[in-house]
Amino acid sequence: MAAAPTAERPAIARRGPAAPRPGPGGRHRQNLPGYLFLSPWLVGFLLITAVPMLLSLYLSFTDYDVLTPLREVHWVGWDNYRRMVTADPSYWHAVRVTLTFALVAVPLKLAVALGVAVLLNRTFRGVGVFRGLFYLPSLLGGSVALAIVWVSMFNRDGAFNSLLALFGIQGAPWVNDPRWALETLMLLAIWQFGAPMVIFLAGLKQVPTELYEASSVDGAGAVRRFWHVTLPMLSPVIFFNLVLETIHGFQGFTSAFVLSNGTGGPVDSTLMYTLNLYINGFVRLDMGYASAMAWVFLVAVGLITVVLFRTGRFWVHYSDAEEH
């Protein structure tokens, strides 16, 4: 391995003087190695992402049912999209569930992440250990094991109710109660606040200490320093986390799937958009319809992101931009 580059280098040097060769042909030839080096990714992207995505766009206008060969599907025009909007109550139910989930879980998760980041943004013994511990749940990500643990903690005889029982409180059967199942999922999502927390921590380190010193001199207390120095200085990082977590929140699937045995239950209380999509595609074998749902989802999440970017102009402050 090590020998190859050294053997190559003189060759490049020798070719060097002849290199400036203007004209489109030469330029093209220069790009070729670049594309070749990119090819593992490029081929993967085309075969595994782009082609299936375009195919699903086509399928969303058909009655494809997975079992029938692709060449025998029927074009149904906008039927799938029409059905979603006008004739499928469970679709709108899933939209409501997903919006509720994202609107509650995402802001809370960011608030917790920011709060803990502020607490951990100082130097004391063992701060590294604490940072690691708080980050740990995020590492486990959307894992199935974690969702299973959650189910066993938050059912009728779960650990959480045993804890409540110590205070004489009779807890609900959380995950098996349609009034609380979604909230239990939200809690799981919020608990995994480690990833945005780490990003917030990095952001906090960037805030110039002079600003704090200056505001202290002017008589600002801790709360005012947080509101008038930390938050504005951190706004680009908050914005970044908000966009990322919103997209992530809308895509919640694993925990809802595991918690409800793939049904979205009890009584559809955890029927997230992606879970509903999965049920339609892989359980009902209504893949044409599921593809249409996926495309609407893609466009919707895209639009929400655009809206976030638009509103971001009003509250995100880039310190270097202000200098211009």
Place this chain on the structure above:
Amino acid sequence: MLHRKTHATRRRVLAAALALPVLASVAACGDGGDDDGSGSGKAVELSVFWWGAEERASLTEKALALYTERHPNVTFKKTWQANQGYFDKLATLTAGGNAPDLFQIDDNYLAEYATRNVTLDLNPYRSDGELDVSKFPESLYQYGVVDGELAGVAMGENTQGLVFDKTLLDRHGLPAPTTGMGWEDHIAWAERVSKTAKVPGTQDPSADYKAFWVWLRQQGKDLYKGKQLGFTEQDVTRWFELWKGARDRGATPPPDVIHEGNVTDISKQLVVTGKAATSWVWANQMPELKKNTDDELGVVAYPGDPSGQWARASMYLSVFRGSPHRDEAVDVINFLVNDPDVAQVLGTDRGLPSNMEVRRKLADAVDDPAMKQSIRVEDDLADKFGPAPSVPPAGHSDVKKELLKAAEEVQYGRQQPAQAAAMYFAAAKSAVGQG
């Protein structure tokens, strides 16, 4: 030199990459099944796919090894997994044209797969005598027929079984339920169990299609009439009201525990987790239930007239229509269902053997007490069984799922029986495509 070499390799890789799909499609389109018969002795590897627990896997592997022993040219590529996710995978494999040569399937999807020409019509093999189903009870064979095609061969027979915790009842001096007990009597009995033993007497089966189905048949109705629903909205209302009454009397567990029982697999049924004294299952699941509890279990028919029950195909084996080794695959099915030695290996894991002769031999030889019990209860019921309904139409799995949802709306007290029944009836109608 080095440069040219990499080029050559790259070209070869490219060529291989291009050739792969072509080869795959050739393999998928080719119907080698016609030109090499099972006796040709050519080496053949059949892929087999089934769902189940570890126990079933080891039994099935032993049975298939027995086949290889007799036909050394045939080997198996075995894949198995838990029931959850099984049909997702089967559908995906089928979509890619890579369905296994032989696969296990049940009522949920048999009609779906058969009407989309995924399963091979086994009728020609039956008339050739290569597939012998002559010793099957007629109803069991008929169960695998979809639109005139023999789409699957019943791997076993089962029927509804009400399993109770005998140890618990004995401890409190309570009587065991009996076959033929009416529905109201069952609920009254369950209420007594709840009060005396402090364990809910019976799981609330209102979300369970097979209990609903038996109850309907006892009143001269059915879940389906052909491809239409065989019941009315009023029937659903009465069914939901029956169980609302039972819950109000404390005969059943609270809704969240009912829900656990509704969605769990066999290993966590309430009768084995001790959360109810009775569970509504299939009679052949006794040995599997027994594995998860130290208590002694008993099994009887569902309440009401046992003629509401029928001999049902617990599951089928089907052959993929696009398989290059169709003849061999059919021969394996023939072996699995008709060979008495195989039955000794498989036991009643997939239900009582479909072949009556084989079943009798197994009944004589069996010594596992739970298996004995499930054989006995089905034998006792055999002459009381009503006629078998035809195989459920496409949309059956939705009909089941919608019942779960509607029944739980009532169980959690979020909807009144009539309201939930109206919702269910509309959803079930659209699931079977009934206007």
